[in-house]
Structures are given as structure tokens and as C-alpha cells.
Amino acid sequence: MDTTESKIFETAKNVFIRSGLEGARMQEIADEAGINKSLLHYYFRTKEKLFKAVFQYAFKRFLPKADELLNSDLCFEERIRNFINLYIDLLLENPFIPSFILCEINRDPEGVIELFKGLGSNPMKFDTLIREEVEQGNIRQIDSKQLIVNILSMCIFPMAARPILVPMIFNNDPRVFKKFLESRKKEIPDFILKSLVIKE
Amino acid sequence: MDTTESKIFETAKNVFIRSGLEGARMQEIADEAGINKSLLHYYFRTKEKLFKAVFQYAFKRFLPKADELLNSDLCFEERIRNFINLYIDLLLENPFIPSFILCEINRDPEGVIELFKGLGSNPMKFDTLIREEVEQGNIRQIDSKQLIVNILSMCIFPMAARPILVPMIFNNDPRVFKKFLESRKKEIPDFILKSLVIKE
DNA sequence: GTCTATATGGCGATAGAC
DNA sequence: GTCTATCGCCATATAGAC
Numbered sequence: 001m002d003t004t005e006s007k008i009f010e011t012a013k014n015v016f017i018r019s020g021l022e023g024a025r026m027q028e029i030a031d032e033a034g035i036n037k038s039l040l041h042y043y044f045r046t047k048e049k050l051f052k053a054v055f056q057y058a059f060k061r062f063l064p065k066a067d068e069l070l071n072s073d074l075c076f077e078e079r080i081r082n083f084i085n086l087y088i089d090l091l092l093e094n095p096f097i098p099s100f101i102l103c104e105i106n107r108d109p110e111g112v113i114e115l116f117k118g119l120g121s122n123p124m125k126f127d128t129l130i131r132e133e134v135e136q137g138n139i140r141q142i143d144s145k146q147l148i149v150n151i152l153s154m155c156i157f158p159m160a161a162r163p164i165l166v167p168m169i170f171n172n173d174p175r176v177f178k179k180f181l182e183s184r185k186k187e188i189p190d191f192i193l194k195s196l197v198i199k200e
Numbered sequence: 201m202d203t204t205e206s207k208i209f210e211t212a213k214n215v216f217i218r219s220g221l222e223g224a225r226m227q228e229i230a231d232e233a234g235i236n237k238s239l240l241h242y243y244f245r246t247k248e249k250l251f252k253a254v255f256q257y258a259f260k261r262f263l264p265k266a267d268e269l270l271n272s273d274l275c276f277e278e279r280i281r282n283f284i285n286l287y288i289d290l291l292l293e294n295p296f297i298p299s300f301i302l303c304e305i306n307r308d309p310e311g312v313i314e315l316f317k318g319l320g321s322n323p324m325k326f327d328t329l330i331r332e333e334v335e336q337g338n339i340r341q342i343d344s345k346q347l348i349v350n351i352l353s354m355c356i357f358p359m360a361a362r363p364i365l366v367p368m369i370f371n372n373d374p375r376v377f378k379k380f381l382e383s384r385k386k387e388i389p390d391f392i393l394k395s396l397v398i399k400e
Numbered sequence: 401g402t403c404t405a406t407a408t409g410g411c412g413a414t415a416g417a418c
Numbered sequence: 419g420t421c422t423a424t425c426g427c428c429a430t431a432t433a434g435a436c
Contacts, residue, residue: 031295109363195395
């Protein structure tokens with residue numbers, strides 16, 4: 001579509017990716033979309049609403065897939081691998097999400113929580129899945145919450161910390177970092193599964 | 201010391217812990233310290249300088265210990281355990297650090313990097329340590345940078361994501377979350393070391 | 401050193417003409 | 419629907435009396 005609304009939406013997405021929620025300026029979005037600042041308000045009322053529209057659009061495509069995955073009959077290893085694959089893909093396509101959440105979380109925690117719940121996100125499903133695997137002796141004894149947080153950490157943190165990791169660890173080369181993130185689709189599941197194996 | 205300056209410093213630390221950098225208001229700090237807003241500027245020039253003073257003070261006590269650890273003659277396992285212990289203690293005592301860095305990173309990346317470099321932080325020492333361990337066959341083959349980022353992720357992310365983790369995963373009970381973080385001093389090294397073990 | 405009062409600037413948001 | 423002009427707020431920062 002080539003409507004003004006969709007033009008705004010696309011541009012906003014790019015600006016949010018580049019600058020985050022706080023960093024992004026309505027003026028900036030307007031300039032880049034080649035329209036007037038007031039039009040942003042005409043279509044989206046407030047900056048926050050505009051952001052949430054962008055944010056929700058990204059997540060709306062992710063959550064159903066994640067849900068489907070959790071309800072599938074794949075083995076644990078495949079679920080972990082697929083889930084992390086899905087998650088990292090989501091974040092690579094929408095790199096503004098981690099920093100948005102981690103910044104917004106301090107300003108308006110309830111808002112963020114509502115955002116998630118409104119989308120139907122329910123991490124406790126993952127919790128019971130892990131408990132079952134432990135009970136059935138498929139993986140070693142581990143606190144399910146520790147594992148969940150570990151997984152989320154390893155997926156989300158590197159995206160949020162990108163601006164500091166690139167210069168301090170990746171020689172200021174964004175392409176190397178991009179490859180690094182790509183390879184995490186394999187590295188993270190490997191890392192986790194090796195840790196969960198029950199040794200003979 | 202009971203000088204006005206130290207009173208400001210202590211109060212600012214608490215407010216930053218509670219509200220983060222963006223969330224903290226100069227007025228709030230002044231009120232809580234029982235002094236006038238202008239005095240903050242008298243002693244620290246700007247809000248940012250005040251924050252950096254607090255921030256650097258926290259890190260100044262950490263980095264030398266971390267450095268000492270890396271140069272010690274402990275075995276790899278003990279170094280990992282001690283390092284993570286140290287790191288989580290630092291973050292528990294200064295829970296504003298993760299969200300500060302992750303927010304500030306977007307607003308002023310160079311500033312944050314300078315901050316670290318100015319303190320003498322050098323993560324590449326850790327990098328060579330890991331490479332050596334792999335070469336010597338003490339741990340399995342793994343990309344050193346992947347491992348470093350995994351460690352940092354698992355230590356830092358949960359602190360930054362606290363306001364969303366507590367209601368969504370920990371039943372809104374901060375004490376449970378506190379215990380969760382405490383036990384990560386053991387859980388994270390266990391998790392990592394189990395993953396790095398070379399299987400017979 | 402400490403206060404009151406005020407300046408300054410940025411940015412989101414709105415009014416209102418066309 | 420789209421624009422120009424402007425409001426209103428808030429937070430940092432400063433001037434200047436005491």
C-alpha cells in the first residue's frame with residue numbers, strides 16, 4: 001500500500017530501529033517520511049501509540065508461531081532450536097525491540113506488561129514444558145525459571161547491547177557482529193543443550 | 201562523611217537505583233537529600249556528571265577485583281565462579297547499572313564506551329583466557345566471543361529486565377526474585393561449566 | 401555554601417486555515 | 419487530509435541575593 005498512513009508506519013519503524021523510542025523524534029519521522037509533523041498525530045494520536053502500533057505489528061507475527069511451536073509434538077531439542085531460531089529472527093528483523101523494552105520498562109512497567117499480555121504472551125507455558133522434561137528425565141535437574149531467563153538473556157541482551165559490543169569486542173565491524181548474531185541461532189541451542197544433557 | 205556533597209552522592213545513588221537515569225528527577229534527589237535543587241548543580245554541574253560520578257564509583261571497586269582475578273593462578277572453573285560471583289554482587293549492590301547502560305547506550309554510545317575505557321575495562325583479556333583453555337583441551341571447542349557474550353547476558357539481562365520479570369514470571373513477589381538472583385551466583389557457573397565439559 | 405526565582409530549550413501536542 | 423503556527427509542559431541549568 002502507498003497510503004500516507006503506511007508510509008508513516010514504515011518510516012517510523014526505521015527510525016525506531018535506528019534511534020529507539022526515546023531517541024526517535026517525531027520531527028525526524030516526519031522529515032524522513034516527507035510529510036508534516038502534525039500528520040503523525042492525525043493518524044496515530046500520540047508518539048506512544050505510533051510506537052505501540054509498530055511494536056505490536058512485529059510481535060503479532062511472532063507469538064502465534066511461538067505458540068504453535070510449544071503446542072507441537074516436536075521433541076524438546078527441536079523445540080528449543082526452533083524457538084531460538086524464531087526469536088533471533090524476530091529480533092534481527094526488529095532490532096529496536098530489545099532496547100525499547102529495556103528502556104520503557106523503567107519508565108512505564110505496567111504499560112509494557114499490558115502490551116505483552118494484550119498480545120497473549122504467556123511464558124508460563126514454557127515453564128511447564130521444562131518441568132515435564134525434567135520429570136521425565138529427558139534433561140538434567142534444573143530450575144525451570146533459571147533456564148527460561150538464561151534463554152531470554154542470551155537472545156535479547158546482545159541485541160540491546162549492540163552499540164557497546166561492536167566497538168569493544170568486534171573491532172568496530174558491524175558485519176562481523178551481524179554474522180556473530182546469525183551464528184547464535186546455532187550457538188545458543190548448542191550451548192544450552194550441552195548443559196542440559198544427562199551424563200552417563 | 202557528613203558533608204553536603206556526600207549526602208547528595210548517597211541520595212543520588214538511591215534515587216538512580218529506584219528510578220534509573222531518565223526516571224530520576226533532580227528535584228526528587230534534592231527533596232530526598234533535604235537540600236535545594238541548585239546545590240546539585242553547584243556540586244556536580246549537570247545531572248549526567250552526577251550520574252557518572254555514582255556510576256564510576258561503583259565500577260572502580262569492581263574492576264580491580266576482576267583484574268586481579270584474571271591474573272590470578274586459579275583454575276578456569278574457579279575463575280569463572282569467582283568472576284560471576286563478583287559481577288552479580290556488583291549488580292545486586294548497584295541495580296541501576298544495567299538499565300543505565302542499556303538505555304544510555306542508545307542515547308550516547310561514545311560516552312558509555314569512554315566511560316568503560318576510562319575505567320580501564322578490557323574484556324579482551326577474558327577472550328585470550330578462554331582461547332587458551334580451549335587450546336589446552338580443558339574445555340570443549342567454543343568461540344570465545346560467544347561465551348563471553350553468554351556470560352555477560354546471563355548476568356546483566358535479568359537485572360535490567362527486573363520490572364517485567366517480577367510480575368510475569370515471579371508472581372509479583374520481589375523477595376522471590378531477589379532469591380532467584382542470589383542463587384544465580386551458583387546457577388550460572390553451573391550452567392556454563394556443564395556446557396563446557398569435554399565428554400568422555 | 402545555600403537559597404529563590406527565572407531563564408532556556410526541546411519536544412509532543414493542538415488549533416485552525418485551507 | 420494536509421499544512422503553518424503556536425501552545426504548554428517539564429526538566430535542566432543559571433543568575434544573583436544572602
